[in-house]
Amino acid sequence: MSLRKGNLMDVRDDIQVLDATIRDGGLCNNFEFTDEFVKELYKMNVKSGIDYMEFGYKASKNMFKESDFGKWKFCNEEDIRAIVGDNPSDMKIAVMADVGRCDYKTDFLPKSESVIDMVRVACYIHQIPAAIEMIEWFHELGYETTCNIMAISQANLDQVKHALKTLAATNVDVIYLVDSYGSLYPENASEFAKIYLEAVEGTNKKIGFHAHNNQNLAFANTIETMSYGVSFLDATVQGMGRGAGNCAMELLLGFLKNPKYNIYVLLQFIEKYMVQLKDQGVVWGYDLQYMFTGLLNRHPREAIDFTKENRSDYSEFYKTLLDNF
Amino acid sequence: MSLRKGNLMDVRDDIQVLDATIRDGGLCNNFEFTDEFVKELYKMNVKSGIDYMEFGYKASKNMFKESDFGKWKFCNEEDIRAIVGDNPSDMKIAVMADVGRCDYKTDFLPKSESVIDMVRVACYIHQIPAAIEMIEWFHELGYETTCNIMAISQANLDQVKHALKTLAATNVDVIYLVDSYGSLYPENASEFAKIYLEAVEGTNKKIGFHAHNNQNLAFANTIETMSYGVSFLDATVQGMGRGAGNCAMELLLGFLKNPKYNIYVLLQFIEKYMVQLKDQGVVWGYDLQYMFTGLLNRHPREAIDFTKENRSDYSEFYKTLLDNF
Structure with a gap:
């Protein structure tokens, strides 16, 4: 039985919090956030001590018409720069690239020319070879990379173990356990987490967790997997995300003991921008x-x-x- | 380290589910449920396979004016009988008696003359001696009894252990871990649960858990404590209860594997009665x-x-x- 890492009172220096509000929340409003919203979210995240902010997808413009979506479906370099300038903060910028829905060979600059720090490659278990091709491409360009294996609750455990073994031999930096359907209970989630953690033992790779709140367990599963050593934690403001949404950032920051995280500015953002968003009819959350x-x-x-x-x-x-x- | 009891796939025959909707939910609407609501809830609970239904408080009429509250603040024998008759079902009927707010020596019939099966004695940690006096009184009358030690997250751990040792020597049937403030994380809740379970080892006493959803952990904490051997589980329909509410019955029944529990009739009740209640402005739930x-x-x-x-x-x-x- 794996032991928990750390305890409820101390700081875990390895923890990295990633705000996925624009990316997963964008699935609730077709990525149509105002520039003011995104800019204020960026500023708030910096002040809150958030480690990474995900801006959206780098979706293929051959597959999706730009006029059909808000700009964060595509994350053009100039659109991100319009928000963050050269990103003078310590917070890193992430985008997501879906296997099979991203023109990755043409749509990414070398890291030296981009304000993006990390590319998160999302795939299903059968797409691991395609994901690895993309990961190595992004690694060559100079980006940090993650592999987010989605819908893990439907994957065959032998396949999962094989995928993890394969990924452990690549240049990927973080492997994410993704509970796309919100169907994992804390006991399942922690069992998976232990399998992921074991697979990267002896490497410098980290494990992340991305929760969905279908059974009102997004926060619980996040802190449970964290307790066994998962260190990259996804959350969104008020849990904004597809369907039942994600782990709520306010719950996560309330839980974390590192004084670098500041919940107060997050609350100010919520009362100014999120209440408004809900009033405008954008819907998400447990039901x-x-x-x-x-x-x-x-x-x-x-x-x-x-x-x-x-x-x-x-x-x-x-x-x-x-x-x- | 205590091992988990059972697993995620099998039935745990020791599990007893208690519906506390009228009692804890009554704190949201001054106990002013219609008779139709309570009668339909009773019928639905029977059909759903619920083990206990708590009707409300047996509050002192010397301290509280009957005209100021709905009838379930007082749970008169005739009011319960107007709903359940002689309760021909297998489901047991519970009421709650607060230490210091209940005229227990005058307001309870002998069990042989009452349709009530179980009296749950609620107290704070410093009221254990008073609680025990009541518990033994109810036991003498022939009732099943519980001791619900509230606000456990604020109690001193030595006091908790002492209280449990004292209770283990009484005639109480069930001792409840009560997270009144919704401040326990799953790791805390399971640590407490293990202490409670150890305290009653070698007796026939059972341990219960009553959650509040302040940090959206009511369901998670309920199944986590259950996994270590807690067997009496409180829940309410849609989590209806004071403030952030309780563990939602629909989540709990979805989780439990015993085919005797039927979620479908619960859903029918929710769409017919709970949606209406919310539309009428009764408010509860995580925020x-x-x-x-x-x-x-x-x-x-x-x-x-x-x-x-x-x-x-x-x-x-x-x-x-x-x-x-």
């Missing part, structure tokens, strides 16, 4: 329909539709999900 | 103000006021809480 898809370990798309249609016939919806298992 | 009081390990009363006043100046409120630490 029964997401609990069902989490429980049944499946993609939340039907629950998102249920939400959009303002339905409250929960029992009928649940029955339909069971019918289509 | 930032409750996170603050949970984080600071204090009573939620200021957060409840903040909610009532429809405030959203979170940072100012947080600062005030810190000023009054």
Whole structure:
């Protein structure tokens, strides 16, 4: 049985907090944040001591029309620079690149010419070879890299172990355990975390965790996996993210003992910008329909539709999900 | 290190689920539920396989005016019987008796004349002797009894251990770990649970857990303490309960593997009655103000006021809480 790392009272210097509000939250509003919102979020994150801020996706413009989305679906260099300038802060800038939905050979500058610090490569378990090709490309360009293996709760454990072994031999810096469907319980999440941590033992690679809140366990799973040695922790302001959302940054910063993290400026941001966003009708967060898809370990798309249609016939919806298992 | 009991796939036959919706939820609406609501909740709980249903408090009529509250603050025998008749079901009926706020010597019939099965005695750590006097009284009358030691996160650990040792020598049936302020993290909650479980080793007594959701951990803490052997689990429909509320019954029933628990009828109840209750303006559930009081390990009363006043100046409120630490 692996022992917990650290305790509830001390600082863990290896912890790195990543704000994914624009990227995962962008899935709630088609990435249509105002520049003011993004700029103030950036400034707040810097003041809060956040370690990384993810701006959005680097999506293929051959596959997605720029006019159909807000700019953070594409994260053009000049759009990021319009917010952060040359990013004079200690906080690093991340973007996400999806396997199969990113023109990575044409859309990334060498790191020396870019304000981006880290590229997070998101893939499903069967796309690991493609992900590794991208990771090595980004590594060559000079970026920090992560591999975010999504929907891990549906993957075969032997495949997971094989993928981790393969990744451990690459130049990737961080491997992320991603509970895309919010279906992991703390006991599952920590078992996975131990497998990930063992796979990178003896390397300098770190393990990250990205939670979804379908069963109201995003925060619990984040601190549980952290307790066993996971060090890259994703969170979003008020948990803003697709469907049931993610681990709430305010809960995470409240929990962390490192005095470099400042929750007060986060609260000021929430009352000024997040309350407004909700008033404008942007919807996310735990609700029964997401609990069902989490429980049944499946993609939340039907629950998102249920939400959009303002339905409250929960029992009928649940029955339909069971019918289509 | 204590080992977990059971696993995520099997049934734990010792589990007893208690629905506390009317009692803890009553703190949100002054116990003013309609008879239809309570009757339908009772019928639904029976169909869902719930083991105990708590109807409310047996509050002193010398201290509280009956006209100031809904009837479930007092749980008159005839009021319960108007809902359940002679309770022909397998589900047991519980009520709560607060130390110092209950005329227990006059307000309880012998069990043979009452439809109530269990009396839950709620107290703070310094009231254990008074609680024991009540517990033995109820035991003599023929009731199952519990001792719910509230606000455990503020109690001195030596006092807790002493209290448990004392209780282990009484006729109490169940001792409850109660996270009144929602300030426990899963690691804390499971450490407490292990201490409680050790204290009753070699007796027939069981340990229960009653969660609050201030840090969105009510469900997580419930299943975490359960995994170490806690067997009496409190939950409420949609987490309805004071402030941030409790462990949501739907999450708990989704988690439990015993096929006797039926989530479908619960969902039907929610869409018919709970949606209506919320529309009528009854408010509970996780929000930032409750996170603050949970984080600071204090009573939620200021957060409840903040909610009532429809405030959203979170940072100012947080600062005030810190000023009054």
